[in-house]
Amino acid sequence: MATSPCFRGAVRGATALVVGLVAILGRGGPPARAAERGVLEITADTVLDPDTVYGALIVRTSGVTIDGRGALLLGAEAGDPKSFTGSGVRAAGVSGVTLKNIRARGWERGLHVSDANGWTIEGCDFSDNFHDPRFGWGDNGRRGGMLLERVDKSRIAENRAHRVWDGCLLVDSDDNVLVGNDFSHTSNTCLSLWTSCRNRIVANRLTYGIRIDPGEVHARDSTCVLLESGSDDNRLLGNDCTHGGDGIFIRVLNGWVSTGNVFEGNDCSHANNNCVEAWSPRNLWIRNKANGGSYGFWLGASDQNVLIDNEACDNGRLDGPHNSPHLPDSSHAGIVFMFGPSSHTLLRGNVCRGNHGAGIAAIGDLSSEGRDWKAFHWVVDDNLLEDNRWGIYLHHADMLDLAGNRFAGNALADVFDAGNVSGLITHRAGQGGGESRVGLSGQPPRAVLAGPERVRVGDTAIFDAAESFSPSGEPLQFRWQLDGHSAGSAVRLERVLAQPGFHRLALTVSDTAHSDLAWRDLYVVDSSAELGTEGVAAGWRSEDPSSKVVFTIDDTQRLVGASALRAVADPYSGGRMTLVYDLPGPATPIDGRESVVVWIRARNPHVPSWQGVNPIITLRDAAGRECALSPARDLLGSPSAPEAREGWLRIEAPLAGGDGWTRSGESIDSVTGIGFGFDSWGAPPLDIRLDGLHLQQGP
Structure with a gap:
């Protein structure tokens, strides 16, 4: 050379x-x-x-x-x-x-x-x-x-990547700016974010992220944009995300949700599957286009999402993509929430036209007929719903407020109750009226809720909505619901909560025409003395010799008392790892004790996350005898409430077994050690917090 x-x-x-x-x-x-x-x-x-x-x-x-x-x-x-x-x-x-x-x-x-x-x-x-x-x-x-x-903190501008697997992939990368790039015609994704936060992604061409054979129905999870595993607080503005397998896909393969993201002015149209598909809470969608796919917005397990002024038109049509018809008569939808909870949802000012199915669909759990969860606590205001099969389709849904929606030409119904719909209110602005008052003034009422996120069993919890207001000065009405039951219509709610665990509190504030939402993910914690999770780390050890586990006291992410126990396994062997607390002093008798109780908050970045059933709890006595309590299903991979994917999960295992737990091993009458076993499919670092550990007294 x-x-x-x-x-x-x-x-x-x-x-x-x-x-x-x-x-x-x-x-x-x-x-x-x-x-x-x-x-x-x-x-x-x-x-x-x-x-x-x-x-x-x-x-x-x-x-x-x-x-x-x-x-x-x-x-x-x-x-x-x-x-x-x-x-x-x-x-x-x-x-x-x-x-x-x-x-x-x-x-x-x-x-x-x-x-x-x-x-x-x-x-x-x-x-x-x-x-x-x-x-x-x-x-x-x-x-x-x-x-x-x-x-971190880098600028990626005016670059190109065509005919590649991933156009641009950010992993654990934060605070970057991507502008004016052309990452298109890829076989997996045009842009992927894995555990990447606070990135600003503006005016990029991210098209034809698709992997599909002629005649194939699905596109194998290929997508123009993918967010995965704790990619939070990103802003995607004015990007072209058309003609993908999906347009934008917020995927949760390991229980690690991606929240706080803002999607504004993106075009996600003409997707083979879903123009937008998401499975995470608390994301904001403004003025995006989701037209001409199988579905416009498919949002499952997407609590607390807000959709404002989006287009979701011409989806599921027989002359275009129409894969996976899940509504009756092989129908689709412009905006659909199903196959996962959708608590605290706001839809305002969206245009849903010409969909082969519903303009908007709110669907609870079909397999349990709504017993496990419903489409719960929605406000649907000022949307344009025309030339669909149904304007709004409701099934297994509760506590919905509709106002100012405009309907025209919907073939089967403007608002259709498919069964098990309760708490549906249509406000004075009416359905099918003229221009909405919110559309003219831009000032719906504002719900402001003050109150705790955690309380102790037996304490009085006070929730106050007095700071809520109507910009136009109209009087307000209040509607409360706690754990699926009406909790009154006063401006203030007081409750003594006797049942420990996770509780879902919902508030709707309405003026004479429109509504707004507020809520609390409420944890009610036990008042028993803790074993090993309050200011104690030295008494813990790991029984997996191939993993290195560091135990620390965590006073930043805690639920009960002043601190939690944090265990970080890095490296982690990939096998069953048991975290053991050796109780100080003499053995603790279990006579009169009913169950082992602990709160768990765990993060497993591996896909597909946990293996087998978790956690397996072991109890040991001074003679080395032990028994094991195993849940009937994986409680970490399939928590009882979707909020536990990012929050705390209360575990209560009966010492005698039963109620979803199996006891095995030897008979013991006292305890000197308590272990919690975890197993992942892969071997990433595991981050586990335990709090509120105690042996629950019987009645």
Whole structure:
């Protein structure tokens, strides 16, 4: 390889060129084969020669600028893209780097940066790297165009990645800006976020993220945009996410939800499956387009979501995508909540037109006929619902307020009660009236709720809505519900709560025409003295010798008392790991004790999360005898309330077994140790908190 006179560097062996100072690398000649091109190790500002074909580039030094001027980093020159290996550009632990105008082709990853911050990546092309459009369902590795791992506060602008597995993948990467990129025509995702938070994603082309064969019904979880595993507080604004398997997909394969995200002005239309699919609470959707897919918005287990001024039109039509018809008569919907709870939902100002099914559908649990959960506590105001089969379709639903919705041309019904619908109120603004008052003033009432999130058994809990207001000065009405039962209509609610566990409190505040929501995820905790979870970490140990578990006192995420116990297993062996508390002093008799009680809050980043049943509780006596209490199902993988995916789960295991628990092992009459066993499918670090541990007295 010829170099310019300003090249300052040396050859390391036969395969590495160290680039120092400011260099212009390469001049003319035919492209070299991969083995001949070598590896460029960048230690200073560097300019590449656009007429030279290079091999891989490794950035060794922070604060440098690399200007490729369109130069190509070539890996494999031919072959199946799923066989490509290596990274065109690799950097680890270096920050403040500017990378621009590079092309990288024929690699497993065009760019791979890890453990860095303050990067600027602009004007680069990472197309034609690892690509596998024939791959089936499941994970196929982190590969394709750009992979950023633990990269923060960086700017990614005006780059391109086509014909790759993932266009751009952020893993544990926060506070980045992605603007004006073209990551499209991918076989898995155009943009993926895994445990990546507070990123700002603006005006990118993220289209045709789809993996599907001719005649295939589903698109194998391929999507234009994927958020997974605690990707919180991101803002996606004005992106083109059309023609994907899904448009935007918030997936929860391991129970780790992604919340607080804002999606505004994105076009997610023409998806093979769902223009938007989400399974997480507390996300905000404003002025997005979700038209021409099988479903517009499919939101399952998506409590506390807000949808304002979106379009969800022409979905499920027989002349377009119409996969997985789950409403009656092979129907679909513009906006549907089903196959998961949907508590505290606000839909305002959305347009649902021409859907082959419902404009809006609120559907509770079909298998239990609404006994396990209902579509609960909704406000549906000022939506336009026309030319659908049903305007609003309700089934197994409770505590809904409708106002100001406009209907026209819905073939079967404007509002259809499919059964088991209660607490439905239509306010004075009426259904099918003219322009809505909220639409004219933009000022619905505001529900403001003051009150605790946790109380002790037997204490009086006070909840006050006195700060709620109507901007137009109209009088307010209040409607309370606690655990599925009416709790009155006063401005203030007082309750003595005798039953420990999770409780769902709902408040609807209405003026003469419209409504607003407030709620509490309420934990009622036992008042018994704790064993090992209050200010104690030294008495704990792990019985898995292949895992390293660190026990600490946690006073930031606690539920009972002043602290919880935190156990972090890193590394974790991947097998059954038992956390044991050795009780101090003499053995504790279990005569008169009824159950073991503990609150658990656990995070398992592995997909698909927990294995077998969890937790398995063991009790031991001074002679080494032990018995085990095993739940009938995995309580961590399938908690009793969806809120426990991110919150606390109360476990109560009867010492004699029964009530969903099986006792096995030896007979004991006293306890010197209590263990909690956990098992995951994989071996990621596990983060487990325990609180409120005690042996419950019998009546």
